[in-house]
Amino acid sequence: MRIGFGYDSHRFAEGRRLLLGGVEVTYEKGLLGHSDADALVHADTDPRLKGISSLVILKRAAEMAIHRGYAVSNVDSTVILEKPRLAPFIEEMRRNIAKVLGTEPSRVNVKAKTNETMGFIGRGEGIAAFAVVTLARAGADEVA
DSSP states (O other), X not given: OEEEEEEEXXXXXXXXOEXXXXXXXXXXXXXXXXXXXXXXXXXXXXXXXTXXXXXXXXXXXXXXHHHTTEEEEXXXXXXXXXXXXXXXXXXXXXXXXXXXXXXXXXXXXXEEEOOTTOHHHHTTSEEEEEEEEEEEETTSTTTO
């Protein structure tokens, strides 16, 4: 078994779409970043990925794990932001992430929390996202 922990943060920016978990979230601002700035799905600074869909990047990561004999066992993620409310979008995010990772939506958890108006998140300047992913050897009981 392998466990990975990820963190990403992005500033809000005018004139951009807000994409999280491959879902366009209705909001007045989007996130600034190299690719589509989907902080829930990946973190990178590779200039070659400018404008690329974050789901494509996630798919590549999943393919690398599969090539090494692993499959996704579980994903647990948290997005921290004051606005907008993500509850209406979370199920679609879970389905998108699960599909790209080749697993069931029941193995993908997405939560949204506020920062209680503290710090850059509390001031509405941006968001942060955390994720923990477990990988198990393909065919192991944990994956089945």
